[in-house]
Amino acid sequence: MTALVLALLAGALVGLALGSLGAGGSILAVPALVYLLGFSPAGATTASLIIVIATSLTALVAHARAGAVLWRPGLLFAAAGLLPAAAAGLLSVRIPAAALTLAFAALAVLAGLRMVRGRTPAATGGVSAKGAVSAPRAAGAGAALGAVTGFLGVGGGFLAVPALVAALAVPMSAAVGTSLLVIIANALVALAARASTEVSLDWSLIMPFIATAVLGAWDGKRLSAKVRPATLQRIFGSLLLTVAAAMATGALL
Incomplete structure (x- = not known):
């Protein structure tokens, strides 16, 4: 199977x-x-930021049209993560490949376990995002998410959604859409921080990857209306755990 076909399938x-x-x-x-596709760990995390931005923008438009994005809380949450995202982005490309791979595998295990167990944040019962929230807690959560995005090149939606609900009282109905806004902001800053670093990117593979990822994001939104969220979580969670095990084994051998 050619690299182009693999890029198209992985993007979808x-x-x-x-x-x-x-x-x-x-x-x-x-x-x-x-x-x-043969990217180095540093190149993959940088390319992932580009993919995250493109696909998250697509998904954000869909959620915004449905009125499921709280712009002010999202931007305030994102602001706390911008500097950590930039600093972590600069640090990431200087970390040994094996260490970066192991860190990523650990994050994948965390995400996979959360999905398999079906752990979701408790609904706020319609509490307005304008209600009383803890500013230090919100700032800490935003900074942590920014650091994860910058260091490992991931959006961190599985961390952003519960953080928005718990720290800013964002209703669950708007948490996913608002998290996409936060993810885009952090990813843009992290990518800008890496612009001066010497990382090789194969655009002939990144662009097809992005194209099918964008199309897949639209299909995924429709899929979520037909399949129980818990079922989807278990499927993707199991896949993440398998991927994490393979990455950790490869890094240690």
């Missing part, structure tokens, strides 16, 4: 995950870029 899978769950797509993108 990433888009489906992001569109249906609002999370998990970018965590699948990095191992696909490394093990299927």
Whole structure:
């Protein structure tokens, strides 16, 4: 199977995950870029940021049309993560490949377990995002998410959604759409921070990957209306755990 076909198939899978769950797509993108398309870990995390931005923008438009994005809380949450995202982005390309791979595998395990267990944040019962929230807690959560995005090149939707619900009282009905806004902001800053670093990117594979990921994001949104979210979470969670095990084994051998 040629690299182009693999890029198209991997992109479709990433888009489906992001569109249906609002999370998990970018965590699948990095191992696909490394093990299927031959990118270095540093190159894969950088390329993943580009893919995250493109697919998240597509999904954000769909959620915004449905009125499911709270812009002010999302931008405030994102602001706390911008500097950590930039700093982590600069640090990431200087980390040994094996260490970066192991860090990514650990994050994939965390995401996979959360999905398999079906753990979702408790609904706020319609509490307005304008209600009382903890500013330090919101700032800390935003900074942590920015650092994860910058360092590992992932959107971190599985972290952003519960953080928005718990820290800013964002209703679950708007949490996924608002998390996409946060992810885009952090990814843009992290990508800009890496612009001065010497990382080789194969655009002939990245662009087809993005194209099918964008299409997959639209299909994923429709899929989420037909298949139970818990079922989708278990499927993608099991896949993430398998990928994490393979990455950790490869890094240690």
